[in-house]
Amino acid sequence: MAKYYITTPIYYITDKPHIGTAYTTVISDIIARWHRLCGDDVFFLTGTDEHGEKVQKASERAGMQPKEFADTMASKFSSAWKEYNITNDAFIRTTDRQHESIVAEFIKKLYDAGDIYKGEYEGWYCTPDETFLTELQLKDGKCPECGREVKKVKEESYFFRLSKYQDKLLELYDKNPLFISPKFRSGEIINRVKGGLKDISVTRTTIKWGITFPEDSNHTIYVWVDALVNYISALQWPDGGNMRFWPADAHIIGKEIAWFHTVIWPAMLFSAGIDAPKKIFSHGWWTVEGRKMSKSLGNMVDPIELKNKYGVDAIRYYFAREMPFGDDSDFSEKNLIARINGELVDDLGNLVYRSLTLAERFNGRIKGAPELDKGLDVEHIKTLMTNLDTFNAIEEIWSQVRRTNKYINEKQAWKLNGEELGSVIYNILESIRIISVLIGPFMPETAEKIRAQLGVDKQDISHCKFSDFNGRIKKEGHLFNKIEKTQGMNA
Ligand code: MSP
Secondary structure, eight states, X not given: OOEEEEEEEEEETTSOOOHHHHHHHHHHXXXXXXXXXXXXXXXXXXXXXXXXXXXXXXXXXXXSOHHHHXXXXXXXXXXXXXXXXXOOSEEEXXXXXXXXXXXXXXXXXXXXXXXXXXXXXXXXXXXXTTXXXXXXXXXXXXXXXXXXXXXXXXXXXXXXXXXXXXXXXXXXXXHOTTSXXXXXXXXXXXXXXXXXXXXXXXXXXXXXXXXXXTTOTTOEEOHHHHHHTHHHHTTXXXXXXXXXXXXXXXXXXXXXXXXXXXXXXXXXXXXXXXXXOSOEEEEOOEEETTEEOOTTTTOOOOHHHHHHHHOHHHHHHHHHHHSOTTSXXXXXXXXXXXXXXXXXXXXXIHHHHHHHHHHHHOOSOOOOOOOTTSSOOHHHHHHHHHTTOHHHHHHHHHHHHHHHHHHHHHHTGGGOOHHHHHHHHHHHHHHHHHXXXXXXXXXHHXXXXXXXXXXXXXXXXXXXXXXXXXXXXXXXXXXXXXXXGGGSSXX
């Protein structure tokens, strides 16, 4: 059995979940479920990033102790993911005792390797992004990533010899062309690494809300070092049983944190003598109705409200279907409603409803030669999913949904009877059965509902071939309901 280890970023608890974090988590869940469907031994990790200046400040604003604040906020994430049917195997919090002691042990290893030395940091700091920035990196005096104010920092700090790992990193990229995925994101990072790496600050003296640096208790460990280690602390590095899942097969992240994951993280792992992960996949960013999503603009989209309004599977589907592989995309409720009405209600819902109506009325034998297997290429879908291309995979599955609807129309099934009708129904039901297996990772509740109506057991990828149909039909109502225009929040 192949192992498969997939992770999401751990989210800052200063925000509650929004569609950005929900998107990453849903896409990762789809991939994790897909691998389970293929029979792999999967470990899927998500969690929360709870230390650092940003959290310290937010808890002060809330008038709470940081840990108390963290507890309240972390539970918002774990409960949101439950509502989204996320099947994570663990939920890591960086304030977990075990994580804290593993981070201390990890940084000690870097220190013992001679890769950490004392110095003084003088430069800029973006608190919302928890990032150190040089004068040259600033854009109009602000953070180049988020456009917010930066502040001048001058303090004693320990540094990690990132510069030492330039060649090793370039070798890693060279030997593993898909390490930085999608490929179009790799050029910029590789060029920056080729341009030379500066050692990075990895401790702070002015921030108390962090893990104590074991070599000097006046310092706390920089929040990004603490955060990245979650990917191995959750497996109980160094010798916990779950380390068999390492190296991670895929770290799924948003594009803005690619540098930390593709440069700093593997360099630290090299220093500690640990293998690099296999792939870092950066997806694009959602804008909302054409604008950047931000608290100050007041346009954060709440995934729980969305889900309560449209249903969890509709949102999971929309996430997978709307955002092209690795690119940016715009969220709009109008678009969401159009997809629900067109693709879920008309394409899939209608297909299942009319097919089961036909099948229920028919009392002959459901049997025939496979015809609808022609355009369906399960191997191709598998390849797309292995490449984390959920966008094209769902598109490919939808081709089969449309093909099946077209087949019913072309055959004018409602006019047939006897063996001829039995054969058409056979083709339609087998096609729907296979569709229900393939959409399972994307829309688990819908897949389950279809299977219940077909009267078939839970199946895996090996059952995606046309064979005999031996379900016991039990037709129910429609899978999805049409959304009226007036029901939309802003539509
Ligand atoms: N705590 C760090 C990650 C540490 S991982 C070792 C962090 N947290 S975050 O709360 O800011 O979450 C960032 C992640 O949320 C992004 O990488 C991305 O996955 C997701 N998104 C946040 N806003 C987003 C959009 N507008 N669109 C899509 N995803 C975005 O960074």
